[in-house]
Amino acid sequence: MAKLALRGVVKRFGDATVCDGIDLDVEEGQMVCLIGASGGGKSTLLRCINLLEVIEDGEIRLDGEDITVPGLDPQTVRSRIGMVFQSYNLFPHMTALENALLAPRLVKGQNSESDRQEIEGLFVRFGLADRMGNYPDQLSGGQQQRVAIVRALAMRPDVMLFDEITSALDPQLVGEVLDVLLQLKAEGMTMILATHEMEFARQAADKVCFLKDGKIIEEGPPSTLFTAPREADTQAFLARAIK
Numbered sequence: 001m002a003k004l005a006l007r008g009v010v011k012r013f014g015d016a017t018v019c020d021g022i023d024l025d026v027e028e029g030q031m032v033c034l035i036g037a038s039g040g041g042k043s044t045l046l047r048c049i050n051l052l053e054v055i056e057d058g059e060i061r062l063d064g065e066d067i068t069v070p071g072l073d074p075q076t077v078r079s080r081i082g083m084v085f086q087s088y089n090l091f092p093h094m095t096a097l098e099n100a101l102l103a104p105r106l107v108k109g110q111n112s113e114s115d116r117q118e119i120e121g122l123f124v125r126f127g128l129a130d131r132m133g134n135y136p137d138q139l140s141g142g143q144q145q146r147v148a149i150v151r152a153l154a155m156r157p158d159v160m161l162f163d164e165i166t167s168a169l170d171p172q173l174v175g176e177v178l179d180v181l182l183q184l185k186a187e188g189m190t191m192i193l194a195t196h197e198m199e200f201a202r203q204a205a206d207k208v209c210f211l212k213d214g215k216i217i218e219e220g221p222p223s224t225l226f227t228a229p230r231e232a233d234t235q236a237f238l239a240r241a242i243k
């Protein structure tokens with residue numbers, strides 16, 4: 001596992017500054033939740049960390065190494081930083097197992113029987129043992145999202161980024177995906193989540209960061225941010241935090 005340190009990260013789209021000098025530390029094995037209004041820059045920040053966006057200023061250090069310096073192969077960095085999106089983005093013509101085997105084989109040349117067994121083990125661990133041979137359209141949204149998580153884990157990442165991964169799910173399927181995150185946390189995975197699941201953040205996060213207009217306006221352990229009067233109505237807290 002690894003740690004991340006962001007310093008002064010700036011990302012603009014035209015005249016709009018979407019990440020406005022973000023400083024963020026994620027220690028090894030921590031789960032950090034990003035919370036904020038739609039358009040606050042959560043997705044963009046995760047995409048910057050995964051090098052899907054080029055930042056205008058600042059540094060993003062993975063175990064001390066600045067991954068934004070020109071010349072670094074983004075693919076190499078991405079193999080260390082897994083990312084899961086709201087839309088599962090599985091290849092529809094491949095089975096769940098084939099989806100998960102693809103990137104390790106293409107990017108890392110992992111094609112051995114033991115590599116395959118390791119990935120099958122991920123399916124077993126996350127309750128998908130009998131779904132490996134199914135195509136995405138034969139799976140529920142919660143199962144597809146768990147397959148997407150397995151696919152990212154198959155690359156043996158040091159850090160995982162999750163962008164609103166339960167937002168497209170029916171409410172009764174949200175829990176099974178959040179359970180996977182709790183398992184990963186228990187195993188010591190370093191994680192950043194952009195989420196609207198306030199109650200989950202309150203219970204599971206080591207640190208919560210509130211984003212507004214591209215800035216972290218408040219951050220700390222949930223015990224200090226979700227204090228009793230706020231806990232009664234977390235949505236009101238969010239409204240207060242982002243108004």
Ligand SMILES: Nc1ncnc2c1ncn2[C@@H]1O[C@H](COP(=O)(O)OP(=O)(O)OP(=O)(O)O)[C@@H](O)[C@H]1O
Nearest residue numbers: 013018036037038039040041042043044045164194
């Ligand atoms: N490729 C892009 N080009 C131009 N503007 C963009 C681009 N991507 C994001 N933006 C803008 O950046 C701002 C932040 O978007 P972002 O998706 O990061 O917010 P968010 O906090 O993740 O919101 P949500 O909770 O709705 O996903 C928005 O105003 C959005 O329109």
